[in-house]
Ligand SMILES: Nc1nc2c(c(=O)[nH]1)N[C@H]1C(S)=C(S)[C@@H](COP(=O)(O)OP(=O)(O)OC[C@H]3O[C@@H](n4cnc5c(N)ncnc54)[C@H](O)[C@@H]3O)O[C@H]1N2
């Protein structure tokens with residue numbers, strides 16, 4: 607079976623779906639979503655000429671006689687004629703005729719007259735100087751951060767158009783698995799189910815369900831068909847490889863699934879897969895070894911969720927890597943790393959079945975095939 611190069615696997619997963627139809631939400635509910643359209647300025651900002659300092663708005667050469675006082679939120683009582691001043695606060699609207707604002711520090715007031723130096727334009731925020739109505743403030747596909755919410759509010763939005771969170775249903779296979787307590791004998795504690803909800807929500811999705819199914823093709827087929835009706839994406843953990851209980855491919859074929867990715871040229875995690883069911887629901891196959899499963903989530907599920915939420919495929923930041931890595935001429939090697947200020951170092955403890963290294967790590971470094979040993983390497987940040 608040919609293994610798809612790791613960067614192509616990310617790209618193909620990103621192209622495997624279309625963004626979900628947009629919804630409109632009140633600002634306070636939109637945090638953490640993704641903008642479905644450009645956030646466009648509804649009006650000029652500032653909407654009026656305003657003072658940028660507390661002090662005196664003046665017209666013509668000084669000294670100036672103080673003829674009015676304008677508060678923020680108030681209105682000028684008359685235009686300023688040459689030789690006149692208005693006492694203003696930061697944000698006060700300016701009277702027509704204002705040439706500059708003298709901060710209190712640069713002005714002296716004696717008997718109703720203000721003395722100082724006229725510096726035309728200084729400390730005046732002109733109407734529309736920040737942006738004009740119609741300007742794109744934040745492009746579609748951007749995350750709605752706390753700051754984006756503040757900006758949207760200052761632009762006059764009450765509601766914004768965002769993408770829904772894609773729902774993910776997980777089926778965890780393996781007769782050896784238990785989901786509580788210290789496993790006895792040859793039983794193994796499920797480690798993938800507990801890590802999936804946090805990963806899914808960090809990548810903009812929502813875990814609909816995590817369900818254990820036994821190693822039985824008929825049961826997996828029924829559970830898969832049912833999950834595909836209830837969620838936007840189905841994830842299957844285990845049953846991905848070549849063993850006697852690894853019938854995921856067979857079950858997918860039986861349901862008319864179309865394989866898009868059958869294995870990926872990376873270590874660990876090569877048995878990861880992506881298929882589309884006839885109704886277009888993507889099914890992501892995660893290898894049973896838990897660290898390999900994490901690699902598959904970061905390789906296939908993250909780009910898929912990015913696409914469903916209308917985000918571009920993330921361009922991975924790069925960093926210098928220092929430390930031992932097993933050389934692989936044909937495959938990308940995913941290594942848990944701790945990030946220093948300019949360098950990534952292996953966190954250690956990296957067997958495919960072990961989450962220890964990744965639990966300590968800030969990121970996974972994606973060491974490319976035939977890496978030259980010194981070029982900066984791409985990083986996948988691990989959610990905290
Ligand atoms: N002949 C071959 N054998 C294997 C290959 C191969 O290419 N040819 N690939 C190996 C690799 S790499 C991986 S990864 C595993 C993938 O196996 P499966 O996805 O079929 O998963 P299982 O066989 O069910 O389990 C593998 C291993 O992981 C443990 N496991 C499974 N699920 C969980 C879970 N939810 N939490 C914790 N641990 C889990 C399971 O007990 C096994 O120890 O196949 C290799 N073999």
Ligand code: MOO
Nearest residue numbers: 874875876898958
């Ligand atoms: O994908 Mo398996 O990675 O190496 O255990």
